[in-house]
Amino acid sequence: MSERPELQKAVQEFVDAGFAGMQMRVNDERGEWVGSAGVRKLGESAEPSTDGRFWVGSSTKTFVAALVLQLVADGAIGLDTQVADHLPEFELDERITVRMLLQHTSGLYSYTGELEADGTFVPGLPGTGKPWVDNRLHDYRPEELVRFALSKPARFEPGTDQSYSNTNYTLAVLLIEKVGGRPYAEEMERRILRPLGLRDTVVPGSSPELPEPHAHGYYRYQDGDEWKVVDVTRQNLSILVGAGDLISTTRDLHTFFSALLGGRLLPAPLLAEMLEPHGALNYGLGLFVQELDPETGATVVHHNGGAPGGYGALMISTPDGSRTLTAGLTTGDSEKDPAQEFPKAFDRLIKAVFCG
DSSP states (O other): OOHHHHHHHHHHHHHHTTEEEEEEEEEEOOOOOOOEEOOSSSSSOOOTTOOBEEEEEGGHHHHHHHHHHHHTTTSSSTTTSSSHHOGGGGOTTTOBBBHHHHTTTTOOTTTEEOOOSSSSSOSSSSSSHHHHHHTTOOOOHHHHHHHHTSSOOOOOTTTSSOOHHHHHHHHHHHHHHHHHOOOOOHHHHIIHHHTTTTTOOOOOOTTOOOSSSSSOOOEEEEEEEEEEEEOOOSSOOGGGGTTTTTTHHHHHHHHHHHHHHTTTSHHHHHHHHHHBTTTTBBBSSEEEEEEEEETTEEEEEEEEESSSEEEEEEEEETTSSEEEEEEEEESSSSSHHHHHHHHOOOOHHHHHHHOO
16 A cells, blocks of 8 residues: 555544544555544544444435436336336326436425525424434334425425435435335345445445444534533434435445446446536536536546434545545544534545545
8 A cells, every 4th residue: 555645634634623533545546545543432542444334324325326227227217207107106296207316406305404595404304413313213214204305395396406305315215116126225235235246335224233343423412501422323324215324334435436437337328427417516316526627627526425423424536437535434522513624624635636
């Protein structure tokens, strides 16, 4: 493994910004680099394992989009098929297509809550604060998540705008099950995990267990007038089925992302559709496309993620899959707000890896 002091420094900056720990893996023309910083567990000195498991949050969406697109490649469903044709029980707006789910243009309310136009966050199902902490082992059915979202007004007419909504990807899972004829976990195993040898990637269902080795994740929240910090390593991610429920490692995320972008999972025309940015979010089908430097045309594709509490994931690559960065993050007891501190550390990290 090559010495890359600039990468170790970039990892350390996340810990300095208030994260408890971070593990990172970079694969590029110089080979592979792995490193970590911070602690595996508060009160101890051991660093996070570079082979540790973590909840990957919304990086799950790229896996689910790839599954749906494999069904499209098989001719089992079309990208512009009406979702209501396959899932009539929800009485969805008939204009909503498979493509709209994958690129967040359906207009469906996100069951975890929504930002209003003035920037205030209106919570949905308990996903933040004390309500989530008290409820974090609760078992949800995907149908229940979708019905909750459908009880709220649509954000806009289908296809007329773009708004990031977890509901889209939970519906995508129900679509995979209906069209593929197998449970989501089985389809994921059969089509993606087993062919790529992703032995450390798990569709956990309602199990709250994070397999060893793993770093501990913590959640800081307000309970009345008091601030509390709780270990939330065990959490039931059925609240984000298809939208953020996977467990993985930096190695498996790298293997998956480089295989996907290298054309090993999808035919070239469908991969091209996946990578075509759309709308204000520059979101393709299950991927963000971000231009780093207008002058050189340097671009990355990514889908980072965060579980409701304690864990974050980075999954970033050049569009051809030749240079990837994958990482797992844990939050600790810092009073710094990760959402405020993250963008600056993230920006510096991206430049170190992709503009160096």
